[in-house]
Amino acid sequence: MQTSREEVQQVFRDVFGEDQIVLTDDMTADDIPGWDSLGHLNLIIAIEKRFGIKFATAEISRLKDDDQNVGTLLALIARKRG
Amino acid sequence: MDESIDPKISLCTVADRLNSAPPAKADDAFKELTGGLRQAISQGLYDDAAKALRRAIVPTLDYTHLQSLQRIRKQLRGKATVARQAVKLAILGSFTTRQLADFVDLFLFAAGVEAHIHEGEYGVFRQEIFDAQSEMHRFAPQVLFLATTWRDLGHHPDYTGNATDVSRVVETEYSEWAALWQKAHEDLGCQIIQNNFTLPPWRAFANHETRQAGSAARFIALVNQTMANAAPTYVTIHDVDYLASLAGRWRWDDPRFYHNAKLPCDPECLVDYAHSVASIVAAQLGLAKKCLVLDLDNTLWGGVLGDDGVGGIRLGQGDPAGESFLDFQKYAQSLRRRGVLLAVCSKNQHETAWDAFAKHPEMALRQGDFACFKANWNDKASNLRAIAQELNIGVDSLVFIDDNPAERAIIRQLVPEVAVPEMPDDVTGYVRTIEQHRYFQVLNVGTEDFQRTAFYQADQERRHVQSTAADIETFLRSLEMKATIGPINPTTLERSVQLIHRSNQFNLTTRRRTVAEVTRLLEDPSWISRTVSLSDRFGDNGLISVVLARVGDEALEIDTWLMSCRVLQRGVEQFLLNHLAFLARERGRKVIRGQYIPTPKNALVRGHYEGLGFSKTGVGDGGTTDWELRLTPEWKPMTTFIQQDAGYANV
Numbered sequence: 001m002q003t004s005r006e007e008v009q010q011v012f013r014d015v016f017g018e019d020q021i022v023l024t025d026d027m028t029a030d031d032i033p034g035w036d037s038l039g040h041l042n043l044i045i046a047i048e049k050r051f052g053i054k055f056a057t058a059e060i061s062r063l064k065d066d067d068q069n070v071g072t073l074l075a076l077i078a079r080k081r082g
Numbered sequence: 083m084d085e086s087i088d089p090k091i092s093l094c095t096v097a098d099r100l101n102s103a104p105p106a107k108a109d110d111a112f113k114e115l116t117g118g119l120r121q122a123i124s125q126g127l128y129d130d131a132a133k134a135l136r137r138a139i140v141p142t143l144d145y146t147h148l149q150s151l152q153r154i155r156k157q158l159r160g161k162a163t164v165a166r167q168a169v170k171l172a173i174l175g176s177f178t179t180r181q182l183a184d185f186v187d188l189f190l191f192a193a194g195v196e197a198h199i200h201e202g203e204y205g206v207f208r209q210e211i212f213d214a215q216s217e218m219h220r221f222a223p224q225v226l227f228l229a230t231t232w233r234d235l236g237h238h239p240d241y242t243g244n245a246t247d248v249s250r251v252v253e254t255e256y257s258e259w260a261a262l263w264q265k266a267h268e269d270l271g272c273q274i275i276q277n278n279f280t281l282p283p284w285r286a287f288a289n290h291e292t293r294q295a296g297s298a299a300r301f302i303a304l305v306n307q308t309m310a311n312a313a314p315t316y317v318t319i320h321d322v323d324y325l326a327s328l329a330g331r332w333r334w335d336d337p338r339f340y341h342n343a344k345l346p347c348d349p350e351c352l353v354d355y356a357h358s359v360a361s362i363v364a365a366q367l368g369l370a371k372k373c374l375v376l377d378l379d380n381t382l383w384g385g386v387l388g389d390d391g392v393g394g395i396r397l398g399q400g401d402p403a404g405e406s407f408l409d410f411q412k413y414a415q416s417l418r419r420r421g422v423l424l425a426v427c428s429k430n431q432h433e434t435a436w437d438a439f440a441k442h443p444e445m446a447l448r449q450g451d452f453a454c455f456k457a458n459w460n461d462k463a464s465n466l467r468a469i470a471q472e473l474n475i476g477v478d479s480l481v482f483i484d485d486n487p488a489e490r491a492i493i494r495q496l497v498p499e500v501a502v503p504e505m506p507d508d509v510t511g512y513v514r515t516i517e518q519h520r521y522f523q524v525l526n527v528g529t530e531d532f533q534r535t536a537f538y539q540a541d542q543e544r545r546h547v548q549s550t551a552a553d554i555e556t557f558l559r560s561l562e563m564k565a566t567i568g569p570i571n572p573t574t575l576e577r578s579v580q581l582i583h584r585s586n587q588f589n590l591t592t593r594r595r596t597v598a599e600v601t602r603l604l605e606d607p608s609w610i611s612r613t614v615s616l617s618d619r620f621g622d623n624g625l626i627s628v629v630l631a632r633v634g635d636e637a638l639e640i641d642t643w644l645m646s647c648r649v650l651q652r653g654v655e656q657f658l659l660n661h662l663a664f665l666a667r668e669r670g671r672k673v674i675r676g677q678y679i680p681t682p683k684n685a686l687v688r689g690h691y692e693g694l695g696f697s698k699t700g701v702g703d704g705g706t707t708d709w710e711l712r713l714t715p716e717w718k719p720m721t722t723f724i725q726q727d728a729g730y731a732n733v
Contacts, residue, residue, distance in 0.1 A: 015150075045145055046146045
């Protein structure tokens, strides 16, 4: 299923309470204020709810690794939605 | 959001709209609210934002929405002044308590409480308690919440163990927790909230689990039962296992977030979890609701009594809707039987409505179930105020149930202190809705609870006699009042603390003390406690007044003086003063000192000490006044028409 960047972007804006967020693939947690470990958790929870998907335990922690960014997150969501 | 809204007028309405929005519109309603709140904050309208935010926080919101509201709440900390009370709460947990603590704070904020929360380091709750130098000890909490999970159980029986082996393990497990509580109680004198343990969703013994002595579920259930039976009064057992069963055990126990973030349960379940904890803390501060006010037509029965007649309303067996209304009546009655007051507030002909409760054969609620009955054509806002006044409770102690969304909206606007839950269209959802809000949280139960409605009904008879008596003295004499006075003892402790928590109006200093704190005072020989129970020819009023006083070097210093408003103007104050004077003189003190600390609710007793002949000796911050009575040889006891029960000595 096609997941528009705008839909995910809206989740980011809601979760971090910042209407100016514009997502690009190479963005990481360092680029968005509030994307700490609590923010990460809140983001995962909101994305799961919004798109009706479930991340595996390992995926949730893997998303925090250094080589991960918004692009890999978008790809993972798209794959989960099938 | 470009459209600018005037926060003063409509922000609360926006909050209410979120509450009643259908799921499809909830997100938009939420955005409108958060936008409005941010705008109000940016304009410095902190109190308006706080008021609206308080209304928006309900236990039916989800995790993500609550997180957003918590961010806004943090911006208001220290800026908004709407809090009625403050509390110091320590949360010690074996998991990440951050989200739970945030939500507890949010729900307490909604209840009008400014919470100062100390979170212990992850997983070191035992050290925090046993180390007298720990941060928690320095914080000195009033309430200590032990946020534990089944992972903190220290012992497990062998699967092959028999009942005797298992009960030994249960005993060991319990005694370790009891030692922890005792230590915390001795060092800190605080009330403790202790989680019980959730039963696991998986079962090694499958269907046989509950019958196998050594199984996990049976062991945990026994530990929970032992805690419920044996925990001392300064410990409130928080029934987390019930919360898990409400949510569904697999859902509650989703371990993904435990392993990733050490959350104790599914994040969505944290909302209900925090609400449950907050409702207990709020109840300890006297904020539990006291009276369920019910509309009649299409709330307690189907149809319109005035149009359909007693025979035409839908109530009772044989009709699905009629049975549903009957079930709701039975639920309301079960609340009444345990001590919640019931009242009626309905647009109806009084006689018609009143008679229906006697005449309709299938009515579960009867006239005797109601402490107050307002069926008339006045507007409901006025009726609700009248109900609160007649029952001598605050308007904010009322919960109003009405099937009509328009009536609900009007009450929220005109009497915002009344809790008006958003009701589902179908009456079969009423019980769940009321339960979800935990309005009537219970900390302990005494005989007074079971008799409460009867107390209020006897009151109405007294009022009738009063209105026909020639003068007040004749009336007071005709009551034939008898009082029992004595120190707080084990049988009166819980009722005394209940009054300390609940009394708002006749309360000179509004010092909310927990069972733990009161117990410590009782052990201190320089403190005196007295309770008064009053009966008269109309019945027993139960334990209605509590005084705590300290014997100072030269004076008897009254720390707490409170009384149930049911017995106003009966001379109980004069009766108690005479007794206090006796106690002071007996201890060689010639002065009694008292203090009045004003709150938004206790203006009733502003002139209390003056009326008893005290002189004002000082005025302090926020209108606090100090009073003194010199017990010179000329001082004579005040006249009362209360006879002291001979069974009790002046000890």
